[in-house]
Amino acid sequence: MVVSLDSLRDLSGNLLVPYTFSFKVVSETHVRVDWLVLEPDTVFAGNRDSVKVVAIARSDRSITDAFLTVGEDSLRMEATDGQLDEPVETLAVWLRTDSLKAGEYPLTVKAFNPYTFGTSTTRKLYVLDVPLLSKDNVYVYPSPVKDHGKVRVVVGEPTVITVEVFDLKYRRVMYERRTASSAGVYEWDLPTLPVGVYLLRVKAGDLTVRKWFAVVGRR
Numbered sequence: 001m002v003v004s005l006d007s008l009r010d011l012s013g014n015l016l017v018p019y020t021f022s023f024k025v026v027s028e029t030h031v032r033v034d035w036l037v038l039e040p041d042t043v044f045a046g047n048r049d050s051v052k053v054v055a056i057a058r059s060d061r062s063i064t065d066a067f068l069t070v071g072e073d074s075l076r077m078e079a080t081d082g083q084l085d086e087p088v089e090t091l092a093v094w095l096r097t098d099s100l101k102a103g104e105y106p107l108t109v110k111a112f113n114p115y116t117f118g119t120s121t122t123r124k125l126y127v128l129d130v131p132l133l134s135k136d137n138v139y140v141y142p143s144p145v146k147d148h149g150k151v152r153v154v155v156g157e158p159t160v161i162t163v164e165v166f167d168l169k170y171r172r173v174m175y176e177r178r179t180a181s182s183a184g185v186y187e188w189d190l191p192t193l194p195v196g197v198y199l200l201r202v203k204a205g206d207l208t209v210r211k212w213f214a215v216v217g218r219r
Contacts, residue, residue: 063089138211
């Protein structure tokens with residue numbers, strides 16, 4: 001739209017210098033942002049971890065910018081195809097936790113088109129200050145084991161976990177190896193074992209934890 005003002009006068013009646021200006025009328029516009037990768041609503045990570053955050057932004061105009069908000073800080077998100085220039089964009093960023101203190105952080109994604117922005121729902125990130133492996137974070141339950149038992153291991157960062165069980169003659173009766181892609185809780189089912197006392201050995205990185213546990217008969 002172009003507007004021309006060529007007949008305006010000041011308070012004394014003097015003709016003002018003609019002036020022409022233009023402006024664009026923009027119809028109603030919107031941006032919607034949805035999570036793609038960050039499930040469930042609450043995410044746990046170690047203090048030396050990386051979390052991949054992926055969201056999708058949809059608009060009636062090209063997406064021009066996007067940010068992941070972590071508490072009071074923001075990280076710019078990139079389009080997975082390399083350029084933000086489409087009305088529908090998949091956005092991604094790697095969030096490193098080594099600069100975050102242990103605690104709870106709200107996460108939101110904000111995406112922009114040239115005229116407005118949209119914000120996702122909020123997810124929660126818990127950064128755990130736990131060691132890679134410790135005796136306090138290795139469990140056999142129930143204790144003592146009766147019908148069925150489980151081994152639970154909590155690790156503080158991505159690693160490879162090895163779980164072994166030995167009887168009193170040091171014969172290995174269980175061997176499991178798993179890659180832990182992130183900090184968190186990992187579990188294994190114990191095999192059916194005769195009544196007796198057993199040694200559990202868990203390795204992660206250069207650390208090893210040993211614990212004894214008992215298997216008792218059914219009541």
